[in-house]
Amino acid sequence: MKSYAARRAALMAQMQAKGGGIAIIPTAPEVMRNRDADYPYRHDSYFYYLSGFTEPEAVIVLVAGKTNQAILFCREKNLEREIWDGYRYGPEAARESFGFDVAHPVAALDTEMPRLMADAPALFYALGSDSKLDAQVQNWLQAVRMQSRAGVAAPSVVHDVHVLLNEMRLIKDADEIAIMKRAAAISAEAHRRAMQISRPGLREYHLEAELLHEFRRNGSQYPAYGSIVATGANACVLHYRASDAEIHDGDLVLIDAGCELDSYASDITRTFPANGKFTGPQQELYEIVLASQAAAVAETRPGKRFMDGHDAAVKVLAQGMLDTGLLDKNKVGSLDDVIEKGAFRQFYMHRTGHWLGMDVHDVGEYREIGATGSEKPWRQLQSGMVLTIEPGIYVRPEAGVPEKYWNIGIRIEDDAVVTENGCELITQDAPKTVAEIESVMKR
Missing domain, CATH: 3.40.350.10 (Creatinase/prolidase N-terminal domain)
Structure with missing residues (x-):
């Protein structure tokens, strides 16, 4: 009170x-x-x-x-x-x-x-x-x-x-952060449960049911938003909603889901192989996304600007697109050219994060308040802000794109509390590395 x-x-x-x-x-x-x-x-x-x-x-x-x-x-x-x-x-x-x-x-x-x-x-x-x-x-x-x-x-x-x-609302107090940490823990456990239950032959709604069960079982009142459970090509649809598609052997499954606890949201995305084992091409792209997230996390601390994490992630993603042949160097040019011209947006078309709090896309300006000019500077991060960090790669079938990567959609998302010296990922309990995911699914 x-x-x-x-x-x-x-x-x-x-x-x-x-x-x-x-x-x-x-x-x-x-x-x-x-x-x-x-x-x-x-x-x-x-x-x-x-x-x-x-x-x-x-x-x-x-x-x-x-x-x-x-x-x-x-x-x-x-x-x-x-x-x-x-x-x-x-x-x-x-x-x-x-x-x-x-x-x-x-x-x-x-x-x-x-x-x-x-x-x-x-x-x-x-x-x-x-x-x-x-x-x-x-x-x-x-x-x-x-x-x-x-x-x-x-x-x-x-x-x-x-x-x-x-x-x-943009700066969370200790009570708010404590609630958000609990919501993050509940959601992380739900993602772990979905990985453990996953197998070819199930349907997307089966995994959605496991998420909802774990949310409610642990005291969450609601999902924070409509759960995305997308298998195969569906993972390349950014706002796909869990439906009745069958999960096939060799598919990746992308789950973007989080619970709401006491009016505060969590927001986690994990991508994992339906059968528990990444293929070579899947792992190649997955490791690129994981490295891009690490680069963004390193830029999430007081004094850095909101878009610094996005820019760091884009640099890693764009280089990965060149290295794997998703982007043809002869057509798009150097890494600097890819970034300057936005060629990476063919496979990565969204921002790397958003504010998180009572609303899953929480309130608060992303640019400095009071700044003048045609291009206001991006906002500086402060201790107590909470945001998501969620890079991805989405490969639709297209001429000139190596076929082994077709229909692979990968996003990795965590919730970050900006602290005095950096940031704390409060959703780390959801398995994220290739080794962690394969180990959990094997058990």
């Missing part, structure tokens, strides 16, 4: 620095899946970051003025609905349990908000993120403006509250 209250206080301090005002942060709405059945509910990350409160139909309002105030609007107690849907805190219990100054029924928003917004200099609100709330905000503003003859002023400035929160 203290960390949520501290985050609210930190946000209000930033609001005060901009002249004060009212912040409005709603949670996510429930979404119907089909008749009389909703999708599994997942709260809004910004809302949860400031509250720890997981019920739907809730709004946080922060007042930064002469005195600061944190207000929660939530559902009232309703014993009949609790029989059907489960426990509800109600405003008073929620206020006490989650450390708010005041709590009101969510139905009181239309009464309370014009009063709170009166004479507030600014709104801190993510305009356009929720069309229903946008309409409510317009109505509240209109109600305040109608009091202008009585000397009441409506907020005249709107700041995007997400911009402030993104910067806060």
Whole structure:
């Protein structure tokens, strides 16, 4: 509770620095899946970051003025609905349990908000993120403006509250990192289980089932994203979803999957041979990707820029493409030519990482804030940032590409916490070297 209250206080301090005002942060709405059945509910990350409160139909309002105030609007107690849907805190219990100054029924928003917004200099609100709330905000503003003859002023400035929160969320505290380490450990064990169960004749969804079993068995609430389980040529489809393709002897299997634990994501990719033994061409490309990841890891430390790891990985990958003949030196030129012209993108077309946190592609600017010019510099890494490191090679059948590499798709992804002196890979328990993978699968 203290960390949520501290985050609210930190946000209000930033609001005060901009002249004060009212912040409005709603949670996510429930979404119907089909008749009389909703999708599994997942709260809004910004809302949860400031509250720890997981019920739907809730709004946080922060007042930064002469005195600061944190207000929660939530559902009232309703014993009949609790029989059907489960426990509800109600405003008073929620206020006490989650450390708010005041709590009101969510139905009181239309009464309370014009009063709170009166004479507030600014709104801190993510305009356009929720069309229903946008309409409510317009109505509240209109109600305040109608009091202008009585000397009441409506907020005249709107700041995007997400911009402030993104910067806060980008640097993880010790509690957040501890949760992410546990999520990483659960996901690593799931990848190990999938390797051990894999064999020709199974289907992709069989391995997906093993992942989901291990996630839930260890206390994870959800997958952090739709699991990618791709065999053979399917591994060359970057956002492929686990389906019913049969796993054949000689295939590689690419699994990109991670669990969500207590609202924090993990994100791991491993690639392994379905029968437990890499072929020569598979191992050649695999070792190139593994070396490229090591090069990126070496560039992941405070003071380095976000893209330094990507650039290091690209250099290793591009050289490997030249050495194996994936790229014809006579056509593409030297290593510098390959990088300058982007010829490597034929086989490696994505960035080497992204921020990770409450969302699998977490919030935070990738370029320096406040920098000017047409090309802002990439952001410098700081201790407490968490990002993925995930190079790959994807070879589709194509004239001029050695046939022995066709339909090989490889990605190796780990989650890295930037530390004072470098970075810590918190997903290392998922087997990664050729020797580790073959040993685990042999057993």
